[in-house]
Amino acid sequence: MKFKTTLMATTAAVMVMGAGFAYADAHATHPETGEVLASDQTFTYRVLDESPSIDPGLIEDVSGSEVGRDLFEGLMNQDEEGNLVPGVATGYEISDDGMTFTFTLRDNAKWSNGDPVTANDFVYAWRRAADPELASPYSWFLSLMSIEGVDDVLAGDAPLDTLGVSAPDDHTFVVQLTTPLPYFPQMTTHATTFPVHQATVEAHGSEWTRPENIVSNGAYVLTEHVPQERMVRERNEMYWDNDNTIIDKVVSLVINDENVALTRYLAGELDRTEVPTGQYPRLSEEYPDEALSFPRLCSYYYNVNVREDGPAWAQDQRVRQALSLAVNRDVIVENVLAGGQFPAYTFTPETTAGFNVPDVPIASMSQDERNAMAVELMAEAGYGPDNPITTEILYNTSEGHRQIAIAISQMWKQTLGMEVTIANMEWQTFLEARGNGDFDISRAGWCGDYNEASTFLDLLDSGSGYNDAGYANAEVDEILAAAKTAGSDAERAEIYTRVEQIAAEEVPIIPIYHYTGVYMLDDDVANWPVNNVEQNWYSKNLYKVAN
């Protein structure tokens, strides 16, 4: 008996000592909310696919950016609402002409090897991202930021040091722009702008992001990476705000199939996964505390090919209006998607910062009224059951896109007497056909690169490389250019509203719905930024409560 007690006491002592720090505060509470924290602070989530890269200069996808935000820290971060908060920079000053941004860097920011993070690290990283030799697929983001000299550098016509970035001292980083971009600081939360450790990059070349080589300055360091299987990030003890970080370990698992991911989530292997299309109603009923749906900064729409060599009927504005009117968005979001998505009558989502949804007539009509008006417009244009329009909806192969295309083709058939077929293409073939204008109607989706209406509306600029509808309107081009230099937010908001009104009138694109993020999130994961419409989440801001 005595032996057993001693043994137990010893075991307990060994466990406490052996498990060390992680278990010593097994019943720790959250410093602000007072909630009891779980003893295991590991956050495990599903990613659809392996990211092409986790090198900040080369990151090009959403899940790569999520990793980037854990491993690296840029000038500014976002909080749970999407507001700007200090990152490596404690703040910034804007020159009177709005074209020079001076960031002050904190003096306690360190790389994971103990080196201080300096302004030169940012200068190096930004030049590197623009370097034609790195050939980053996201280098266009730097030209979007309007940094001085960026286009010549990208084209290889000017040396890297002509890029408008400089470091007068270790804690001052200055960016020179070619136009007063008021949302420039928001853009510094993007992974392309994160610093990289020059000595590490130069020593290991393209292999510098491997766990054994990488040096990073974010809240986490990369400890394991098995491509196409898993990635593990653990606390960076050198991170300046490490004391306030609660999640110890972040594991992302590559699971291609969303239904398998859901099964594994339900088996307790994951803390977060996406809800497969159409399953949200059932899951939110069975797991009301875990199924989440919240607005995102993304729009789903159809391009109408308005190029001169496009279909003849597409040149008639009345026909385009009729097509848009006859799409019953409520049926699409409630019956086809069923994930809490929002019907779209404007291109820019309502949740976009500084955007006032214009009063477009179509939004306030009932579907019966819309259909009646659509039939009238078609008749005016000379089309109808006796002279039907024959067309095709082109989409990239996917079950979800197919269902929407079927629904819309039926709506157009029934309401407008059109003859509509649907056609799918594999992604790359689709992109080529759409980019070349080889279509009548094509499916498209767009997510904002930053939280400002221009990230959507710039697509309607006739010079935009993403203007797949082939739309050209001189007034739109002119006022979009004016928005870049507009003096006040109110003035800009007015311009965006005007562009949406023109688009609603001329209908080069048919907005269909605004996306929602539809997740299963374990109810012990706290502080998920549901109100951040860009869904820029940082593992360091999450925590797990005991339950």
Next chain:
Amino acid sequence: MYSYIARRLAVAVPTILVLIIISFILMHSAPGGPFNSERPLPPQVLANIEAKYGLDQPLWKQIVTYVWNVVVHFDFGPSFQYKDRTVNDVIAQGFPVTLTYGFWSFIIAVGVGVSLGIAAALRHNSWLDYLAVGFTIGAQALPNFVMGPILILVFTLWLGLLPGGGWNGGQWNYVIMPVIALSTSYMASIARITRSSMLEVMNSGFIRTARAKGLPMSRIVLRHALKPALLPTLSYLGPAFVGMVTGSVVVDIYFSTGGIGQYFVNSAFNRDYSVIMGITILVGVLTIFFNLVVDILYAWIDPKIRY
């Protein structure tokens, strides 16, 4: 025999070369490219990238450079999709995974399949035969993209016995479900081929003679019937082995193994030219090699065959 092997190997070289050239041309004639995306790149950025990967060169030059690098440096080039990895990295990481679950699948498919086929043939028209035939037809009718999710549902969600996916360095409990999913239909084919050829052999003249001589059944089966009965199975096993060790896109996708099978399909979708080529060559070389192995085994088993 040796001159036969040498001849076969000599033919393999131009075969692989033709394979490379045809794949290269087909791949480049598919619409799209590795750097097309939803957000088309500005022309100067695209030009930088194409120059970096040598895509600005004429096609014949690209083929020559590629073949030169592969043959002389054993370098399959950088992946176009995964910026910090080369094709050699992709294969070095993914191939051991598929080799592991493919190898175990092969052992199980052959072991169980052959035994089942022989047992069914020897007990022709008995309950065992019906059971075996029923099982093999069922197993072949049930595709592995249906079986994968069912296995995960049963073993992970309901029974909680096995992890629902991942590889974890090839730990045994991560290997079981991929092996079941991959081996079942191969096993069924092997059982059916073995059964029908065994039936044929057991009804042939020389077995009747052996029986008439009064040899015990075990001796007849093991000594006389087995070898000829396995010949059709053997010719099936060459390609089947290659198919198994180069993995299955279905297994890789449902069980998130990180194996090489998924790259075959994904790289085609992504137009990751260098990965497509690397895996095509890998599969091509393995296929040629194992077909040769099968032919040699043939000669060894069947004395009538001379090369």
